[in-house]
Amino acid sequence: MTTQITGNKASAETYINGVFEQLKVKNAHQPEFLQAAEEIFLSLTPVFEQHPEYIQHNILSRMVEPDRIISFRVTWQDDYNQVQVNRGYRVQFSNVVGPYKGGLRFHPSVNESIMKFLAFEQVFKNTLTGLPIGGAKGGSDFNPKGKSNSEIMRFCQAFMTELYRHIGADVDVPAGDMGVGAREIGYLFGQYKRIRNAHEAGVLTGKTPGYGGSLVRKEATGYGLVYFVEEMLRDINETFLNKTVVVSGSGNVAIYAIEKAQDLGAKVVACSDSNGYIFDPEGIDLNIVKEIKEVKSDRIQTYVDYRPNATYTEGFQGIWSIPCDIALPCATQNEIDGDSARTLLANGVKVVAEGANMPSNLEAINVFLENGILFGPAKAANAGGVATSALEMAQNSGRYYWTFEEVDEKLQEIMKNIYVKSKEAAFKYGSPGNLVVGSNIAAFVKVADGLITEGVY
Incomplete structure (x- = not known):
């Protein structure tokens, strides 16, 4: 899309609506992703009014297209020696701010639309933390409920056998999410170490404390x-x-x-x-x-x-x-x-x-x-998990552990800063008190400026 810079509301709305219409055509079968995108698009008119250069650089079209979507087969054997097949995903959405970062979800509802919506949200959430992490998400339609520990271990090993080639401490750092806790992260990490012949603790977060994990991560x-x-x-x-x-x-x-x-x-x-x-x-x-x-x-x-x-x-x-x-x-x-x-x-x-x-x-x-009603949107209000995952990455890099109190104190400060940044952005762009607008804009502007700084790629 080629658009002239005019810096007025009409051109901003025309640009945003045009990008969203294109997005709907390309992703008509992905309702969750379109819902997540629309919620953010609705906040952005004043941003493009004040920053018409974002239109010239076609920032919005670039930001809604993931860097890559990885889909793969996961084949494993259950306790009855029956071969089972699931589908695995990793959506690496943006690494403008830092390495891709986001959880793995094991649940029957997992599909590409849900993975894309979660990864897209993750970009904004991670940016709001102020920490150097990009956005990604992954998982599988595997259901851990009712499975034995041995079955979960074999599935995790099969999943990591494909995933390992796409991740790394400075590339993409998965964590847990729905259906993936410290047990699953442990199995995944064990298989990663086996394949890579290296103890790269920073490649996964949500590990068991004492074995590379951070205190407070569960909470x-x-x-x-x-x-x-x-x-x-x-x-x-x-x-x-x-x-x-x-x-x-x-x-x-x-x-x-x-x-x-x-x-x-x-x-x-x-x-x-x-x-x-x-x-x-x-x-x-x-x-x-x-x-x-x-x-x-x-x-x-x-x-x-x-x-x-x-x-x-x-x-x-x-x-x-x-x-x-x-x-x-x-x-x-x-x-x-x-x-x-x-x-x-x-x-x-x-x-x-x-x-x-x-x-x-x-x-x-x-x-x-x-x-x-005072409303705290997810990308701001539930960022504590990924913030603490990033703190786990920092501890892994430094080869040391912080106490529960130290991590909790850092978490409180991060959440306070997210609130302040969201509140200030809402005020600056004409929607005082609206934390949906504020959090969307605060994160969007940082990623947009990063895209311009790094050029077209």
Whole structure:
């Protein structure tokens, strides 16, 4: 697309709309990726008004096309010696700011659209941390649930046998995500070392502490989410103290968001899994949730066996009908739609912050923003996990470990800086208080300037 620099709103909107129309044609079968792109595009008109040189350099078209998409077959044997076949992915979206960085997801829902949307979001999220990391994402449609340790090990070894040729400490550094924890990272790292005949600790993050992993990594996304909300509340002279909180999900993000919110004096009354949700009017007993999820790997409905005053309801989306001051969606993409957002609003919610990736659809986001709800978008609010992964990379490079307190302190500072940068960008570009606009623009401008600095390639 060739566009003249004019520096006005009409030309900016024409350029953005033109790029998005082209994107829809090229990616018509990828709804998640198009949703993620549209959410960012909606923020960018004032940027192109103030920076018409971005149009001349066709920055937007360059930024929405990944550097490469790697798709590969993963063949492995189950415990019955049956050969199984899955599909693996690595989407290396941008390394303008630093080496590609982003998690691996093992889940039946994994497809190219989801990988692209997650990798695209990762570029912006990673840039906001202020650390030198680019954006990528990967994974497989392999489902670790119900598999033995031996099956998971064999799958991870088969997966890494292809992935190893595309990654490296200064090239691309994967981490964990849904379905990939310290166990899977350990198996992946073991196979990488076997193939490469080298102990390159910095090639993967999310490793077990004591074996190259960082303290706080397991807690980081949940803690970071709460630290971000703490900054939002501070600006209106509020705290978590005595606030009622609803948290969706019951994985690492949700569990440690609950833990930190409770530490700060909140009353968390609900959480969920993919089957349904629990409501405990006396406040969630986190030790029970950890026992169910981290020790027994059981369903959340068994919580009511321990707490007779709690209730369980089938269907996870109904969790947003529970009145609360603060809602923290930490489960999966598009879990809050327009109707759920309006229900939260009617029940008095004051703050919504995203612990999962893109858990609110565009209609829901508009409901929150149009009604003055404090809204923390995922790319800013849930950046704590990747920030701590980058801190793990730094420790690996220096061959030393920081204490829990040292990492936690650095995490708090990073989340505070993300909030400040997002808030300042929103103000500068005419949308004060809108952290969706602010986080999108703060990250976009840094990547755009990097693309111009490095020339056309």
